[in-house]
Amino acid sequence: MLTVTGLSAGYDAIDVLHSVDITAEQGEITVLLGANGSGKTTMFKTISGLIRPTAGEIEFNGKPITRRPASAIVGAGIAHSPEGRHLFPKMSVEKNLVLGGYTRRKNRSRQRELLNQVFELFPILHEKRHDPSGSLSGGQQQMVAIGRALTADPRLLILDEPSMGLAPLVVKQVLEAVVEINRTGIGVLLAEQNATQALRIAHRGYVLAEGRVVLSGSADDLLHDSDVRAAYLGM
Amino acid sequence: MTLLEVRGLGKQFGGLHAVRDVDLDVREGEITAIIGPNGAGKSTVFNLLSGFYRPTAGTVTFKGRDITGKKPYTTVRDGIARTFQTTNLFEDSTVLDNVLSGRIVRSRSTVFGAVLQTPSFRREEQYNLTKAMEALEFAGIAHYRDDLAGEVPQEVQKRVAIAVALATEPDLLLLDEPAGGITEDETVGFGDLIRQIVARGITVCLVEHKMSMIMSLADRILVLDHGQTIAFGTPDEIKRDPKVIEAYLGADDAEEEGEE
Amino acid sequence: GGGTASSGEGGTIVIGYSGPLSGGAAAYGENIQVGMQMAVDDLNELGVTVDGGEYTVELNSLDDMYQPNTAATNAQRLAEQDDAAVIFVPHSGGIQAAQELNSGRSEFLLGAYSSDPAILETDNPLTMMVPPSFKSYSAPFVEKLKTDGVEKLGLLGTASEYGQSWTSLVSEEWESQDGEVLTDNSIDYSTVSDFAGPVSRTLSEEPDVIFLGGPSQPTALIIEEARGQGYEGSFLIMDQAKFEEMELFTDPENLNDSIGVVPVREYEDPGTEAFVSAFDELVDGARPATSEVSLHYQSVALSVKAMEVAGTIDDPQAIRDAIGDAAGQVDEQFHVSGFPTEVTDAGHLRNEDFQAAYRNSDGEYEFLPIEHAED
Amino acid sequence: MTARISIQHVGMALVAIALVIAPFALAGQDYVLRLLTMAATYAIAVYGFNIILGLTGQLSLAHGGFFGIGIYVVGLLTTDHGWSFWSAFLAAIIVTAVTGFACGVVALRTRQEYFAIFTMAVGFIIFLILSRWESVTHGMSGISGIPFPEGFGIIDFSEPIAMYFLVLLFLAGAAYITYAIRRSGVGRTLIAIRTSEDLANSIGVNVGLNKQLAFAASTTFAGVAGGLFAAVQGFVGPSSASVNLTFELLMFILVGGLGTVMGPIVGSFVVTFLFETFQDFQSYRFIVLGPVIIALVIFAPRGIVGYLNAYVARRRAKRARRQMAPQAAASETKEVS
Amino acid sequence: MTLFIQQLFNGLALGGVYCLAAIGLTLVFGVLRIPNLAHGSLYMLGAYVTYFFLTAVGVPYVAAIGLAAIVLAVVGILLERLVFHPLRKSPHTHHMIAAVGAMFFFQAVAQVIWGADFRRMESPFEGTLSIGGAQISWQRIIIILTAVAVLALLTWFIKRSIHGQTIEAVEQDRTGASLAGISPNTVSMLTFALAAALATIAAGLVAPINLLSPTMGAALDLKIFAIIILGGLGSIPGAIVGGFLLALAEVMTSTYVSSAAGEAIAFVVLVAVLAVRPTGLFAKAVQR
């Protein structure tokens, strides 16, 4: 459902991505691997409209979304839980989640349903729902960020290193949650440092290096590919 | 020998006990790790040790001297350096200048020395430069020295932060998630770096969620939950501690992480 | 810019002007500019001959935003780059800053439009003070309004340099005549958002006479506010505010029982009528001609006449020395509002028939003679 | 490293030469000399701005006020109290340093915009005091007849050119001090504070004390400039100390380049002459000048000198990476292919 | 007592004007981190445009204010698009200088169009009301009532309506807001439009009791900055409390102390408050 072709993008006229092609299929978990600085975050930012690409096309469900503003892309069904979280620190956890559903605000009952789903997924957030999100610990904030993306009721969920800064137990929960979310038919595009675990839950994977796709294939193949194991999984 | 002695440490934010009655002995030349679920109070403990927060209870003794509630600039002078959970650098300065900033606390030169270019001032500047380059080389990032710190890759930034801390010539280094956001592969490199730091005689305190790193590096582990100590011991002890498994590691994870 | 033509050849006479053309005092500065330009146009129509050469007069204006040091810089620029021998500056600070220059390196005759006597105290040999000194007003103003025994004077002047000097002058005069002076409620007319507060406070002490004045428009508004709050006493209005302008801003009835300076249109000089209607036409009736306009109109003509008399367009000292003689020779059309009949040694232009205007309770103006104070 | 020194040194030398020969190249133009002198005087105050804003990152809008204090100390002591210029000048330096330090105690408890507006209020209060405390300051009437500095031997400061070189001497001093600070640990301390106070704390910087010293240093520069300004002008009024002046100084430094060594000089001279040129537009001048200012900050945000420095620095970084990367790679234990 | 009542109403009316002007400033600061020194010029333009509709077009007073608010909203949007949007990644020093440039420009434009001299605007609400012996003009009562109504409406909008919430969201994290589907650009423009419209309402209300001049905004600028800093930057309740507080302090000080003290009091209060609470009265603490 998401097709990226020939995408180049970067910062201040310096390209970080060079003509990248990837696709994320409906209802699948697609994982993006790569060393630090290989361009995963840049890729996501470009897809969700935070960065303007210098070349290439992005299509979502057959419609071109290249160069549309970020706010419009959320409306089109792509939600992005970004690196660095970008919460509204002075607002309560609940308000953060409610604003996540800003583009779907008309459908009140669906919103309430989504909110409850998030609280089920991360019970601690329910406990802290009236606290300003800025006073939460790093890990708790990460949960809010994912939750906020979920309340946008997306067809495709982009998660940029959702396990960053999370306790192992929570990482497991989060990845389980990702599987859970995926099972409801939402496509997931995931970047993870924890490549082994990510590949275990994913259907398909890409390996980026210096802004180019160097390897791609089914998650299983990648997990057992010796090159990948050596270079990216530290085995 | 005990380098840092913490007794009954507590910090309250409004009604929330972020840290409560924590005792800890950090032995010289060892790596002490602090782990625990998110929001357990790990970063808060670091903030208390380095003087960024004032404790609401308890004492901190460093090298036999009471440093409870001292300002950060005195604790750094005393020999405690730290890095932040989210990397924090002077982004508009070059990598070299960042590390040179770490030398400030060890410098005695004044504006007047700088204006008059006194010999002692020049000698000191030269010495600082040597020290800074040494720290850069040690961290393996000397070739980035003239790049702006905000423009180098994440991993390099993390190394710069460590180099800056090293340049202050600490006896105790507090690292808050040094490998956060780093791939597993590069995490191994960070582990090596931390080992080398200890080999130079610097004691390290470490907060991390990467169990492979913690288990292979730490001499002793403190486990916090809800601001309180739930366990303290060697990695082997911690791995098997049912309370830790329940609160933090998760049942099968302990074994899995152990394999790697 | 113009050129310094040697005698007999003719060319351009540049008259310099540095005043506030932007910022809070821009209206004042622009008004003066208009008056000067009218003089320049009229002079050119009549023709100017100096030492046998025919000249066109040109006005060069620069904006100083009411800043003393900018005024000085402008004056130096006008003197050096445009060869202006006469330069007008209409604010005391700028005049004093220019006085630090005009007799040293850059020589120019300073047309000083400020009624502040301080500008003559510097003994500057190249200053020509245009308006009457405000010192002259206080005594006759007070005499007119203070009719019997102990009366109370409320102070509501503007907080400018000028307003403050006036305030102390009037207070002294009032007290010397055994009147009672109430609290000083001076405010900065240009920054206060609502005049009601200061007015209420002044009225609460029940004054019989209120001293006030700054730019005409806020002055009019304060008067209106006071009348609105029920004040029925008289007003003593400092020379910066002009009756003819205030009349347009508030119901003229509010102004009854006040003393101030004579409106330009009330003069009976030969050129008054023509000047007033010419100005009216020029600004489309948007505002009346006030004395800052008319006095500059006169003074530009006077300085050019002085050049003719002195036979030089570029020797400021000679021009200054010729002013006394020139005063008697200026074409009558330039006699508008108290054309100078005398020039003091210090350089003060004076008219012997100096008057104040009292607007009585029927709204009619009565005129009373005033003595010039010592410089 | 030698390359880094030489390129920037050449630039500085060129500016210095231009400043020294300018009055001779423009022989006979006293008006231009006056502009040069004023630009140089303002530039000294801008150096003060550079320390507190450019290096320490605190936007102090009281700067015009302290400039005014410098003016008034020299003006009042020389005229009303018969002091010599030089002793009054010394007094101005001491007064601005001390008041600056004292004011810093409170001001620096606030941060960022709060600090900016707080100091704006302080500047305005200074202005109110200078303009309303009649009995001491002469209020709005200002001070006239401020004498020229007493000369030495054949140097006579009533000659504009001598005055120019006197101001230039102080300007050179200000530039040199900035240069020395920038290249020393002190400069790194201040820049550390500018970038992140938390981080500065974590490397052992006493943030409070250093900010306060920097603030006092900056007000002292303003005092020096104000003292000279009084002597250059001869007459001064309170408007010389208005909040507007602060914004003019701010514009100078932004055009020149914030935090750079030569920025204050370049900015002060360029903007002064730009303003003067725009005089010809009369009442339309701000219709042109306003957008010009906006365009400058949009399209040249680092200022003239900042832009040149960044260019030089980038080239240097590239070279360092090229020269050193191979060795570094070889010494690393493991390399990802 | 009569004097006190008189001054109380004078203070409340002044406070209403200060609040309306200050809220826009604090909103713009909150959303865009811009200390908009050109805010006073928007207020000034608002007064002139109201004047234009009133005299040149001849629409009634209230409609003139409404129309002017719409025109100024557009001006505000243009200011955001052309000046501040290109500067969104620059430090606040740059914003301040750009704002000063804009202020120069607006003043010059007003001077060229309407001339530098003072103008006077008439209001249909004439006459006074006698309360406890004090004479309160209807215009002042209108100012107080309008201010209270507008402030209540605005507070409701920001705190309760989801569109108002988007303003707060953008205030706190622009990137986060765009990822939630909120367009920071739209919100920025909305904020500027709102701020300029509020300033226009303030100006339209106060103009009949004061005068119009191209520099009328400059005098206000310093005060409204004092107000929003006093209240805590970006805080709407702060701006409201600060506005009334300073206005009353100003009026009462000049009544019972001296008018010179009244002029300085705003800044003295500001300095005193910041010395004790460096982030103003209503700032919220957030973890580093």
Ligand SMILES: Nc1ncnc2c1ncn2[C@@H]1O[C@H](COP(=O)(O)OP(=O)(O)OP(=O)(O)O)[C@@H](O)[C@H]1O
């Ligand atoms: N704001 C920025 N300005 C300039 N360069 C940037 C910026 N952000 C990232 N870069 C550069 O772009 C490159 C790709 O970065 P990106 O964040 O996309 O990598 P990543 O694969 O997500 O890495 P990580 O695992 O560290 O998150 C890096 O070289 C980085 O230094």
Ligand SMILES: Nc1ncnc2c1ncn2[C@@H]1O[C@H](COP(=O)(O)OP(=O)(O)OP(=O)(O)O)[C@@H](O)[C@H]1O
């Ligand atoms: N300045 C503060 N104000 C209010 N609450 C705070 C503050 N700092 C921390 N807290 C609270 O204290 C608790 C501990 O936070 P801390 O940052 O120490 O957790 P942590 O163990 O470092 O977690 P993580 O692994 O997620 O970084 C959290 O609940 C947090 O919300």
Ligand SMILES: [Mg+2]
């Ligand atoms: Mg990334």
Ligand SMILES: [Mg+2]
């Ligand atoms: Mg933490």
